[in-house]
Amino acid sequence: MQVPSLSRVRRAAYTSVPSWTKPLATRCFYTLHPGASWSLYEQKARSREAFADRFFDSRAEFEAYEAEFEQSQVPGLLYQAWQEHSQPIYDSHKEECVRYYALVRKLRPTSVVETGVYSGVSTLAVLAALSVNDHGTLYSIDCSTQFDEFDDDTKRHYERRRPSCCEDGSHLLPGGKQPGWIVPDDLRDRWQLVAGRPQRELPHLLEELGEIDLFVHDSEHSKTGMLFEFDLAWEHLSPGGVLVSPHVGWNDAFDTFISDRAAESGELAVHYVHFDEYDGPGWCRYARKPAVDRERTSAHQSVKTAPKSVADD
Numbered sequence: 001m002q003v004p005s006l007s008r009v010r011r012a013a014y015t016s017v018p019s020w021t022k023p024l025a026t027r028c029f030y031t032l033h034p035g036a037s038w039s040l041y042e043q044k045a046r047s048r049e050a051f052a053d054r055f056f057d058s059r060a061e062f063e064a065y066e067a068e069f070e071q072s073q074v075p076g077l078l079y080q081a082w083q084e085h086s087q088p089i090y091d092s093h094k095e096e097c098v099r100y101y102a103l104v105r106k107l108r109p110t111s112v113v114e115t116g117v118y119s120g121v122s123t124l125a126v127l128a129a130l131s132v133n134d135h136g137t138l139y140s141i142d143c144s145t146q147f148d149e150f151d152d153d154t155k156r157h158y159e160r161r162r163p164s165c166c167e168d169g170s171h172l173l174p175g176g177k178q179p180g181w182i183v184p185d186d187l188r189d190r191w192q193l194v195a196g197r198p199q200r201e202l203p204h205l206l207e208e209l210g211e212i213d214l215f216v217h218d219s220e221h222s223k224t225g226m227l228f229e230f231d232l233a234w235e236h237l238s239p240g241g242v243l244v245s246p247h248v249g250w251n252d253a254f255d256t257f258i259s260d261r262a263a264e265s266g267e268l269a270v271h272y273v274h275f276d277e278y279d280g281p282g283w284c285r286y287a288r289k290p291a292v293d294r295e296r297t298s299a300h301q302s303v304k305t306a307p308k309s310v311a312d313d
């Protein structure tokens with residue numbers, strides 16, 4: 001008889017308790033299992049340092065951007081939005097927001113594209129940095145308001161019918177709000193929001209823009225959906241441009257992508273995610289295009305991507 005692993009037993013126990021007890025269960029686990037919390041703490045510290053070393057001239061430069069983020073209007077706006085709505089709005093974790101902010105400040109991108117806006121946490125962090133840069137535009141694609149129009153198969157893949165970092169029903173925007181509702185008016189002049197599914201809208205947008213400097217995927221987290229967006233965005237990414245994806249641990253799309261492209265990659269942030277089968281550390285990773293783009297100089301190496309069906313894995 002096969003003895004189930006400890007993590008399997010822990011997961012089964014976690015899955016069976018009512019959802020309102022899960023945050024407490026998580027905290028208890030880390031209190032009773034200090035090794036796990038220290039290991040997560042170390043992972044977080046290591047990924048922060050590696051990120052700073054990769055993108056910034058010095059740790060001090062990165063820390064200055066962190067401090068700038070703390071002083072910006074972003075934390076206050078998020079706190080206020082959270083107070084006003086009982087529903088969670090924090091889809092991007094704080095570490096991710098700080099790093100999006102620092103990356104945009106440092107790279108000074110002209111065009112940033114993101115898919116998956118929801119309330120607009122990552123959107124807000126990117127726009128705040130573009131505003132300080134006084135340069136660049138963020139183009140976002142989101143279909144949150146069209147959920148009711150989707151057929152059953154699409155709904156099955158809409159966040160794969162599971163909560164995204166929060167409770168059931170979280171795919172619905174709070175109180176019928178619009179995607180990115182937390183972005184204040186003074187940050188909207190550098191923002192263009194395209195309503196629709198990335199599978200349909202992303203090819204048009206990228207064709208129109210030609211070249212982009214930063215791409216953030218945070219929409220459909222199925223393997224096919226992620227690979228479709230990664231492949232397409234990569235073709236349009238400028239030399240030295242960066243592609244970012246949260247939730248890379250949910251399937252092997254990101255690993256497949258970077259191994260196929262032999263692309264340089266690393267962790268943008270590590271945080272803790274707790275729900276159902278995804279209870280555990282969550283990784284947000286980046287892939288960076290070489291500063292001198294070898295792919296574009298070799299015409300036949302370029303991979304042409306046709307829109308793929310989203311209904312798999």
Ligand SMILES: C[S@@+](CC[C@H](N)C(=O)[O-])C[C@H]1O[C@@H](n2cnc3c(N)ncnc32)[C@H](O)[C@@H]1O
Pocket residue numbers: 089090091092115116117118119120121122123142143144145154157158159160164197198199218219220221
């Ligand atoms: C994780 S949330 C985005 C969170 C956002 N980046 C933030 O920081 O707050 C995922 C978003 O992707 C969109 N989405 C979910 N499933 C999708 C699908 N199958 N196709 C396209 N978009 C989808 C949802 O509308 C939702 O707004």
